[in-house]
Every structure is written in structure tokens, then in C-alpha cells.
Amino acid sequence: MTRIGIIGGTGWLGSAIARRGIAEGVIDPARLWLSSRSPTEVPQGAHWTDDNATLIAESDLVVLSVRPAQFRQMQIDLQGRPALSVMAGVSATEIARATVTARIIRALPNAMADSGMSWTPYWATDQAEAPEIALTQSLFTACGTAERVEDEAQIDYAAALTGSGTAFPALFAQAMIDHAIAQGMPEDRAARAVLHLLTAASQQLQQGGESPAQVVKAFTDYAGTTAAGLNAMKAAGFTEAVHAGLSAAAEAAKP
Numbered sequence: 001m002t003r004i005g006i007i008g009g010t011g012w013l014g015s016a017i018a019r020r021g022i023a024e025g026v027i028d029p030a031r032l033w034l035s036s037r038s039p040t041e042v043p044q045g046a047h048w049t050d051d052n053a054t055l056i057a058e059s060d061l062v063v064l065s066v067r068p069a070q071f072r073q074m075q076i077d078l079q080g081r082p083a084l085s086v087m088a089g090v091s092a093t094e095i096a097r098a099t100v101t102a103r104i105i106r107a108l109p110n111a112m113a114d115s116g117m118s119w120t121p122y123w124a125t126d127q128a129e130a131p132e133i134a135l136t137q138s139l140f141t142a143c144g145t146a147e148r149v150e151d152e153a154q155i156d157y158a159a160a161l162t163g164s165g166t167a168f169p170a171l172f173a174q175a176m177i178d179h180a181i182a183q184g185m186p187e188d189r190a191a192r193a194v195l196h197l198l199t200a201a202s203q204q205l206q207q208g209g210e211s212p213a214q215v216v217k218a219f220t221d222y223a224g225t226t227a228a229g230l231n232a233m234k235a236a237g238f239t240e241a242v243h244a245g246l247s248a249a250a251e252a253a254k255p
């Protein structure tokens with residue numbers, strides 16, 4: 001197995017990748033190095049250091065999982081080793097300049113990687129080689145579903161669309177819960193009802209054979225109580241609000 005080093009490897013995302021990679025047999029903990037500011041959450045058998053040069057010397061693939069601002073303060077030289085970045089809004093050009101490698105892959109998982117449910121797009125520079133591309137596919141399959149995309153801009157946009165993980169659906173869920181509470185439903189029952197609904201709806205949309213657009217049209221054509229709700233939500237600017245949110249997140253994720 002390839003020796004892997006994760007810079008920022010005890011952080012939110014880095015530790016999720018390490019844990020899932022080990023659990024799914026993609027990473028051998030004896031060949032895993034993690035670096036960070038403090039040695040919390042180091043999986044059994046893996047190595048930790050606060051010195052990135054040590055990690056790099058012990059790694060065939062270096063995962064960059066620090067915050068963009070932290071990356072911009074780092075001095076590292078990968079000496080041509082492949083880099084796999086999960087950083088939002090840091091371009092391959094910037095990574096190449098700062099780390100002295102052209103073999104770069106950018107991936108954009110979300111925090112559900114931790115439970116093996118992230119949809120993770122990744123993109124590779126022309127200089128990236130087959131072994132690191134295959135390893136990226138395996139690592140993010142261990143974290144959920146991985147999909148190679150054709151151009152880097154899709155990685156930047158994915159930070160907004162899917163990189164935010166549960167956050168945007170959570171906002172919708174909370175709006176429904178707040179409304180139910182305001183109608184007098186006890187808070188715990190409102191939460192149970194709404195979360196059950198959203199879980200079942202996600203499964204139905206995945207497996208039921210009808211697209212979201214077809215579902216909305218079917219209920220609108222039925223012209224009952226749901227149509228009244230859908231029409232009022234649209235008239236109040238639901239679609240525009242979602243688009244404004246995605247545009248703001250995409251703008252923030254632009255390199």
C-alpha cells in the first residue's frame with residue numbers, strides 16, 4: 001500500500017478521511033502519517049508529527065487538508081510528489097507554486113465523509129499519474145461515492161453545491177420545524193416528523209424513478225393542499241433564495 005501523509009490530518013475532514021480509509025482497507029495505519037498542531041484523534045497504529053517535512057519524507061502521496069489561510073502560511077516542498085488537495089478555493093496553480101509539484105489532484109468532499117456518505121468530485125492535472133488517481137478514487141469511495149470531473153471549475157462550484165454537506169438541507173429542515181412549533185407541536189415531535197420526512201423523501205427521490213421536477217409537477221397538477229403550499233413557497237421567492245445562497249457560497253469558493 002502507498003504511504004500516505006495527511007497535512008491537517010487530525011482536523012474535521014482530514015481525520016474523517018484517515019478513519020474511513022483505514023476502516024475500508026484503503027490505508028494501512030502503519031504507513032499513514034498525520035500532521036497538525038496537536039496530536040488529537042490519531043488512529044491506532046498511525047504516526048503523528050507537527051513537522052510537515054517529516055511527514056513529506058515518509059509519504060508517497062500528500063493530502064492537503066488544512067484551511068486555505070493556514071495553507072498560505074505554510075512552507076512545504078513536495079519535491080515532485082503527488083498532492084491531493086481537499087481545500088476549497090485554492091487553485092492547482094497556487095498549490096503547484098507553493099508546494100513544488102505539478103502532480104496535483106483536487107477533490108471536494110463534504111463532512112459526511114465521516115459516515116461514508118460524501119459525494120466527492122475530483123479533478124487531476126495532466127501531470128497527475130495513474131497510481132495517485134486510482135488511490136484518490138479508492139479513498140473517496142471509502143468516504144462515500146467518488147466521481148472524476150473534466151475541469152477544475154467544477155471542483156470550485158462543488159464547494160457550494162455539495163461541499164456544504166448537511167448545512168443547506170438542515171436550514172430547510174429547521175424552517176419546517178420552527179413552523180410546526182409555532183403551530184403548537186412539541187419540539188421533539190416536530191423534529192422527529194420533519195427528519196423522518198426528509199430521510200424518506202431523499203430515499204424516494206433516489207429510488208422512486210421520478211425526478212424532483214416530475215414530483216413537483218405531479219403534486220402541482222393534483223391541485224390539492226400540497227399545490228397550495230408549493231405555489232406559495234415559489235411566490236415567496238423560494239427558488240431565488242436557494243439560488244442566491246448557492247451563488248454566494250460559489251463566490252466565496254472562487255480561487
Ligand SMILES: NC(=O)c1ccc[n+]([C@@H]2O[C@H](COP(=O)([O-])OP(=O)(O)OC[C@H]3O[C@@H](n4cnc5c(N)ncnc54)[C@H](O)[C@@H]3O)[C@@H](O)[C@H]2O)c1
Binds near residue numbers: 037066067074165
Ligand atoms: N469540513 C468540511 O466540511 C469541508 C468540506 C470540504 C472541504 N473542506 C476543506 O478541508 C480543509 C480542512 O478543513 P477542516 O474542516 O478539516 O478544518 P479543521 O480546522 O478542522 O482542520 C485543519 C487542521 O489543520 C491543522 N493545521 C493547521 N495549520 C497546520 C500546519 N501548518 N501544518 C499542519 N497542520 C496544520 C490544524 O491543527 C487542524 O487539525 C479546508 O481547506 C476546507 O476548505 C472542508
